[in-house]
Amino acid sequence: MKESSYSKYNKFYEQQRVIIDKKLASALNKREPESLYGPSSYILESSGKRLRPLLVILSAMAVGTKPHKVYNASLSVEMLHNFTLVHDDIMDNADLRRGNLTLHKKYNLNTAILAGDSLLAVAYEYLLKDCYINAQQVICSFTNGLVKVCEGQSLDTEFERQANVTLEEYIDMITKKTAALLQTCCEIGAYLGNGKNNDIKSLSDYGKHLGIAFQIQDDLLDITADKAEFGKRIGGDLLEGKKTFLFLVALDKAVGKDKEDLLKVIKNKGIRSNQIEKYKRLYEKLGVLDESKKAIKKYTQNALRSIDNLSNKSRIEIFYWLADFLIKRNK
């Protein structure tokens, strides 16, 4: 990709992100009761990559529709995403999110449960605003994404109690927990842009494979990211004893004492913070970080192979840019 294209897409993304941020910040403004929408707005206003709205916008553009036709839908997927964050943070007992206090820490449990619920409710409201065409397919895709997210979150929790989790089971879990919603974003944009079936399929598959790559990268960043930029605790997955992609690969490769050390993480349901460095070194020794990067690359290439089928060839490059941008991210 030419340097000039790269910076053009970067600029477009920044422009769109400003628009999305602004719309998200004002979406729940003036809505009553403040005791509900204040907390809901708190999470919507915290900065984020806005990857999901971007996917809706890019997918609509890929089939020839202008961004302004799908802004409400793009807000709706970000609201759905934030609904999952609020409830997941409760379940994970997380203190920080994007560098800020999580909603249940900032307010309380009851407020966070209800604020999460209301984000989902308002998400449907916003989605419906843009449903001038293919309404049923759009809402079906959105609902399917939501169902999958719940199933994925439940599997993730199940894995915590399960002694043996295979890499295949893990991929199935993140396909539901993370990739399904990215797939939904692409489908919604494509449907609202009244795209042809093969374009909808290309975009849908792009979103799904990108989502899998994205989640493995998330697992990787948990241990390799810079604390200041990451916005949450480094090594958090290890502290909680989560069976991430990295951990499962490590378990697969380790023998002897290394294996014992890893099994201890499961047995003790996590490690102490002064052990993070030790386990990071173990991951490095076992080649886990390289293996993860390889998997990220593989799923990214699947995504790109799918987007190559897009009928409007001039629209393909920005999806390459996005995949590259996500691989290079540090938070």
Add this chain to the structure above:
Amino acid sequence: MKESSYSKYNKFYEQQRVIIDKKLASALNKREPESLYGPSSYILESSGKRLRPLLVILSAMAVGTKPHKVYNASLSVEMLHNFTLVHDDIMDNADLRRGNLTLHKKYNLNTAILAGDSLLAVAYEYLLKDCYINAQQVICSFTNGLVKVCEGQSLDTEFERQANVTLEEYIDMITKKTAALLQTCCEIGAYLGNGKNNDIKSLSDYGKHLGIAFQIQDDLLDITADKAEFGKRIGGDLLEGKKTFLFLVALDKAVGKDKEDLLKVIKNKGIRSNQIEKYKRLYEKLGVLDESKKAIKKYTQNALRSIDNLSNKSRIEIFYWLADFLIKRNK
């Protein structure tokens, strides 16, 4: 109403309830993961009045459509209702629901949050199955009901911290928390039956007013019901210091020592269980129970005035039966 009509409608209701119960019990069967849908199914399988599904069915019939066309939609509103019950029970820290352990007591907090979320997700899925006509209006009405339920629940929580709550504010709260969903049920049935605008309006208003009457009756039953039949603790609202219709009327009417006793409930955020009888006697002395019955009658009559406008006059009587049935209920 003739005795024969009354028993005919009773019989119809029982038949429909058996069908709905059966469909609810099998709705989440075989869905994976079991760790998610097992708990969600637990609440769906617990017996209930199934008032909301019935309203969808009756409203569809009122505009000339057979029940089987709207069974999925009728399940969807019950699922939405159960989603609110699961999350509300967490917020209220309730132990019992319909005589069974609440979901978070039977399982745990995380499972209950996620099971609630999944009930809402699957609710939309079921609703979409019946959307052969007026899909957008149906989903809008459903979403609007959901938004209102969240707002109402938030107001209800707000009232706990608020020193002064007027009866008007209380009616606004229950209009959102309870009546909006009953209104949605009627609208959905009417839309799916492709009813005329004036019939949709009649049914919608019926649902709304019936919902307000229903909630005041719920407040009344909290103190007058028989424990064995009620399925939850008698006087629970007083124990928690909830500002119910009864409590607000009492506060309005009381003077002197009586008023002080009531203000103590607010100050102490509830009473002890050995004080329930004392407060029940105070309610009786102040005429609160009669006043509540009067209000229930008023809102019920509003509902009936609205349903009188239904164009198919032969369909009106069953809505009278339903209103009467709800007034006479003991749980």
